[in-house]
Amino acid sequence: MLMQSIRKRLSIIIIACSVIAILLTALFVNLAVNGTFNKYMADNQDQRNDRIVQYLQDAYKRDGKWTNNSGQEMMHEAYMSNYCLTLLDANKKVVWGMNPNDIQEKNHVMMQETSSNGVYRSNNFPIKSHEEIVGYVNIGQYSPILLSQQDINFKVSINRSIIISVLITIIIAIIISIVISKQFSNPIKSVSDTSVELSNGHYDSSSNVISNIIELNNLTQSINKLGSRLEQQDKLRRRLVSDISHEIRTPLNVLQNNIEAMIDGIFPVNEQRLNYLNNEVIRFGKLLDNLNIIKGFEDEKIKLSMETIFLDTLVISVCNEFNIDLKSKNIILDINIEKGKKFMSIGNEDKLKQVFINLISNAIKFSQNNGNIWINILETKDKILVKIKDTGMGITKKDLPNIFERLYRGDKSRNKIEGSGIGLTIVKNILDIHSATIHVDSTANIGTTVTLYFNKI
Numbered sequence: 128m129l130m131q132s133i134r135k136r137l138s139i140i141i142i143a144c145s146v147i148a149i150l151l152t153a154l155f156v157n158l159a160v161n162g163t164f165n166k167y168m169a170d171n172q173d174q175r176n177d178r179i180v181q182y183l184q185d186a187y188k189r190d191g192k193w194t195n196n197s198g199q200e201m202m203h204e205a206y207m208s209n210y211c212l213t214l215l216d217a218n219k220k221v222v223w224g225m226n227p228n229d230i231q232e233k234n235h236v237m238m239q240e241t242s243s244n245g246v247y248r249s250n251n252f253p254i255k256s257h258e259e260i261v262g263y264v265n266i267g268q269y270s271p272i273l274l275s276q277q278d279i280n281f282k283v284s285i286n287r288s289i290i291i292s293v294l295i296t297i298i299i300a301i302i303i304s305i306v307i308s309k310q311f312s313n314p315i316k317s318v319s320d321t322s323v324e325l326s327n328g329h330y331d332s333s334s335n336v337i338s339n340i341i342e343l344n345n346l347t348q349s350i351n352k353l354g355s356r357l358e359q360q361d362k363l364r365r366r367l368v369s370d371i372s373h374e375i376r377t378p379l380n381v382l383q384n385n386i387e388a389m390i391d392g393i394f395p396v397n398e399q400r401l402n403y404l405n406n407e408v409i410r411f412g413k414l415l416d417n418l419n420i421i422k423g424f425e426d427e428k429i430k431l432s433m434e435t436i437f438l439d440t441l442v443i444s445v446c447n448e449f450n451i452d453l454k455s456k457n458i459i460l461d462i463n464i465e466k467g468k469k470f471m472s473i474g475n476e477d478k479l480k481q482v483f484i485n486l487i488s489n490a491i492k493f494s495q496n497n498g499n500i501w502i503n504i505l506e507t508k509d510k511i512l513v514k515i516k517d518t519g520m521g522i523t524k525k526d527l528p529n530i531f532e533r534l535y536r537g538d539k540s541r542n543k544i545e546g547s548g549i550g551l552t553i554v555k556n557i558l559d560i561h562s563a564t565i566h567v568d569s570t571a572n573i574g575t576t577v578t579l580y581f582n583k584i
Contacts, residue, residue, distance in 0.1 A: 132316070134313075134316065141304035156289060168272045176266055180264060183197070187256055193214065193216050197222065210266060211230060211249070213265035214262065214263075215263040215264070217261055249268075250266055251263045251264070252264050313338075314334070314347055317335070318346055320332075321333060330357045330358035334350060375411070386404070433475055434476065435472075438513060441479060442513065445480060445487060446487065456496045456498070457497050458494055458498045459500070462504075464503075470506060472511055473561075475561075481553065483513075487515065493519035494519035499518045500517045502514065510580050512580060515576070517574050517575055519574055519575060521570050521573050521575055522571065530567060531551050531555040532552065563579060563582065
């Protein structure tokens, strides 16, 4: 199969359509002009015939009979105009007539091209006097329509003008087709080249072509956004591998170093040392468990039993579990619940409880002593909103888009606080299963606001 570039294919299609349209238009124009011109000449010929009949009628009225000289002065005009006249009496006997052979070979005659070209044709027209037929005039010629040299030149000039116009129009159409195809093909070619680069792993590739065509412009922007997302995901993937390696290597190094030290007799083998090593093993196990939980969510292997949940009751019960943590950091927790509403939604109580535990725990964990946390529960027409706002250290603008990625810990100041970096990932997966959404607004060193949107019963 012959492959062609989109520009070449588009140019060929536009040029072919343009040429066909121009040729058809030229053909129809030529037919219309020639048809109109021939009709004009036929009307003139009919007027000529009527004039000849009228002239001979006047001649008969003047002489009262037919003579050899009746109307013979018309013969000169007929000879010059390439037609023949024959005058007949009422009994159709010839009074006088012209020889058709006299006009057959005249060089200035051009017969109209018809299927009967060169065939002599004649018609009899009655001559009347006082409503009685007194004779006939036979008018014959070698063409249905006679054309003078001026008429022929006129038709030739029209056809020549049409041909020249067609050629000029085709050239203009070719130029316009090339320009138009370039406007269409350049953005598509650029996007195609960019997509090839992306498929080859060059995620920093982008298309810089700007088009005033909405669809092409949207296509260019979409492929650029896709490249940016792929580049971001590739960086996150690399970081994820590095973070997992780091998270796993740390407890393993601790275990290895301590066990080697105990083997070498540097550390004594006692209950305290074994408990310490056991805690590291437990921490290592929790990390693997959390990764398995995420994998389970992503593979949709977790089947949850759904029931009616009162979100306000669930939030209050979770907050009561953090009384000790709030008192230890002297943080004031203010819960505002819209009165007269029943905040009912469909969900799994244990998993939604895990969501609020993670979010409230983060609000407390990343808040300074003597801080504030506000929880507002309200509803709109079809949604229940739960807002959790704190006065903690906040999240930088650079880190905000990545907070739901696995093991993403953000800036170094947040890394100093203990955590696995997968809490928000689990939150996002649980909310996705519940067809709920989460939105985070945050400003570094000022605070964070997390808004949850649940479907209302």
